[in-house]
Amino acid sequence: MVEPCLEEGRADQNSPQSPCQRLYGDYQPTFKRSTDKYWWDWSSEFSPSGHQHQHHHHQNPHTHSHTHPHIILLTFVRRIVIVDLPIVLILVLLLLLILIIIIIIIIIIITIIIIIIVLSNNNSQSQLNAT
Incomplete structure (x- = not known):
């Protein structure tokens, strides 16, 4: 070290x-x-x-x-x-990484939901067209 x-x-x-x-x-x-x-x-x-x-350790005993x-x-x-500066830095970096990963996961979930909604709309449209 x-x-x-x-x-x-x-x-x-x-x-x-x-x-x-x-x-x-x-x-x-x-x-x-x-x-x-x-x-x-x-x-x-x-x-x-x-x-x-x-007492001799101190400048002023009073x-x-x-x-x-x-x-x-x-x-x-x-x-x-x-x-603990390196440890704190590592912890902060880890927290940032975790936050970034969580944000990415949320974005992915939102996009999947949007895709599902769009697909289901398309399906209902095609079913309506078929009938």
Whole structure:
């Protein structure tokens, strides 16, 4: 999965675990850090015991409790945008394909109905002519 990101062997020197950084800007490394902190480590973050030693992560300790929903929301958005972007694109494409197929089927059904109506009209016409 990493190979397409390495263009002309240009891996990112700053963070070796994300060679795709040039595609995403600096979202990737911060996202990785925030996941460790806010997604997997949220229990220690909110518990009173793990409260004090977490303070050095924040610029301003006074806005500590207020930053949480924001940062979690940001991480969630970043997670969707960065990690699940290919999956989302594939899902959207699949939905579009399904919609197109449904539209085509509806058009085919309508044309078949029209043909049947026209044929039945022709049949009734020929029967009337025969009598």
